[in-house]
Each structure stands twice: as C-alpha cells, then as structure tokens.
Amino acid sequence: QHVLDRNIVGNTQTAFHTYGVLNKKDGTIEFYYDGRIVHRVAPDDANWPFAKAANKLFIRLNHQVGGLNEPYKKASPKDYEVAKDMQVDYVRVYQEKTAADKPQDAVVSVLDWRLRNKLNQAIAQVTHTKRGDAQPMLTSDLEKLTTLDLSVHDGAESWEKIKSLEGIQHAKNLTFISLKNTEVKDLTLLNSLKKLKSVELSWPLTINR
Numbered sequence: 001q002h003v004l005d006r007n008i009v010g011n012t013q014t015a016f017h018t019y020g021v022l023n024k025k026d027g028t029i030e031f032y033y034d035g036r037i038v039h040r041v042a043p044d045d046a047n048w049p050f051a052k053a054a055n056k057l058f059i060r061l062n063h064q065v066g067g068l069n070e071p072y073k074k075a076s077p078k079d080y081e082v083a084k085d086m087q088v089d090y091v092r093v094y095q096e097k098t099a100a101d102k103p104q105d106a107v108v109s110v111l112d113w114r115l116r117n118k119l120n121q122a123i124a125q126v127t128h129t130k131r132g133d134a135q136p137m138l139t140s141d142l143e144k145l146t147t148l149d150l151s152v153h154d155g156a157e158s159w160e161k162i163k164s165l166e167g168i169q170h171a172k173n174l175t176f177i178s179l180k181n182t183e184v185k186d187l188t189l190l191n192s193l194k195k196l197k198s199v200e201l202s203w204p205l206t207i208n209r
Contacts, residue, residue: 004033004038009033016087016089017033017034018032018033018034018035019031019032019033020032020033020035027042028040028041028042029041105138105139105140106138106139107136107137107138108136108137108138108139108141108142108167108170109166109167110137110166110167111164111166111167112162112163112164112165112166113134114160114161114162114163115150115162115164115165115166115167115168116133116134116137116167117133117134118148118149118150118162119137119142119145119148119167119171120132120133120134120135120137121133122145122148122149123137123141123142123144123145126144126145127141127144139170142167142168142170142171142172143170143171143172143173144173145171145173145174146173146174146175146176147174147175147176147177148168148171148174148176148177148178149177149178150162150177150178150179150182150184151178151179151180151181151182151200152180152181152182153181154181156181158183161181161182161183162179162182162183162184163182163183163184163185164184164186165184165186165187165189165190166189168189168190168193169189169192169193171193172192172193172194172195173195174193174195174196175195175196175197175198176196176197176198176199176200177190177193177196177198177199177200178199178200179199179200179201179202180200180201180202181202182202187199
C-alpha cells in the first residue's frame with residue numbers, strides 16, 4: 001500500500017486524472033499520477049513477492065476512492081464507511097513491440113539513376129559518411145532527410161536531368177524539395193510526403209495531370 005501526498009493529488013473532484021503502472025524489463029514497477037512518478041517498487045522488495053521480471057503483466061485490482069485510510073481513529077465515520085464513486089473514462093494497456101511487430105527496413109527501389117545519385121549524396125551529407133552514387137539505400141536512410149535539392153544547373157543537358165521520382169515517397173520527413181531544371185512531369189508521389197511544405201519548380205512548368 002502507498003498513499004499519495006495530498007499536495008500531489010490535488011483536487012480529484014472536478015477533473016479527470018491519469019493513473020499509470022509501468023512494468024519495466026528489470027522487474028521494477030513504477031506508478032505514475034498525471035504523468036509524474038509517485039512510487040517505485042524494486043524486484044527485491046520483500047513486500048512485493050510478485051514483483052519479478054518473470055511476471056510479464058501486473059494489474060491494479062484496487063484503487064481506494066475518497067475517505068481517510070489512516071489513521072482510522074481520526075477519521076469520521078462518513079469518511080471511511082460511506083461509499084464513494086470514481087468515474088473511469090478509459091483504460092489502456094500498452095506493450096512494447098517485438099522485432100516481428102516493427103516494420104522492416106527495406107531496400108528502396110529507385111528507377112532513375114540520377115535521382116539515386118542525388119539521394120546518396122544527400123544521405124552522405126546528413127550522416128557524415130561516405131557513400132557511392134550507386135549504393136543501395138534503405139527506408140531508414142531516406143527518413144533522415146528533411147530537405148532535398150534535386151535541381152541541376154541552367155543549361156544542363158537532358159541526360160543530366162532527373163525524370164522520375166520513384167523512391168522519393170520513402171523520404172517521409174522531407175519538408176522542402178527542389179526540382180528546378182529537372183524533367184519530372186509526374187508529381188503524384190509527393191502527395192505521400194505529409195510533412196512537405198515547400199517545392200521549388202522551374203517555369204514554365206510542364207506536368208502530367
């Protein structure tokens with residue numbers, strides 16, 4: 001049993017509060033009130049024989065509501081004899097994802113070699129590593145990018161200009177992308193980039209609708 005200090009609990013009559021129990025891998029159990037840790041039980045605590053790492057789930061079966069629980073002699077009869085009510089808005093149980101539950105880091109298919117070169121150069125710059133222009137890239141590599149410059153210089157030949165954005169949809173953290181002087185005509189893949197705020201394009205613009 002653990003009693004919360006009144007200064008921590010505050011007013012429980014006019015608002016909902018959150019109660020959390022976290023069972024850690026080492027067997028320690030932590031109790032939270034409104035996101036603040038208020039109590040911790042270690043596996044070797046003699047008062048908690050079930051607080052062992054082998055036990056995967058703990059459920060709070062009793063939560064005292066209202067009244068004074070100690071010392072009883074100083075509590076008036078109405079404080080501990082009259083029933084109290086507690087409204088529960090919702091109950092949620094969370095479990096850490098296993099390796100099988102987590103999305104797999106896959107190799108991204110990039111059809112345009114010019115785009116692949118640019119992506120590898122951008123990843124190398126962000127991660128401060130060396131990468132070859134033709135090096136295969138993973139989804140986690142592309143997720144590191146927040147800005148991307150795919151432009152080419154004025155007067156560039158057609159063979160130098162990116163024509164397909166296939167693969168860019170995995171760079172889901174992009175907020176800015178430059179397509180200046182490219183020959184990209186299909187921009188539909190940009191729709192999947194929910195964080196994208198700005199796109200730099202050339203004028204006049206020719207795209208497929």
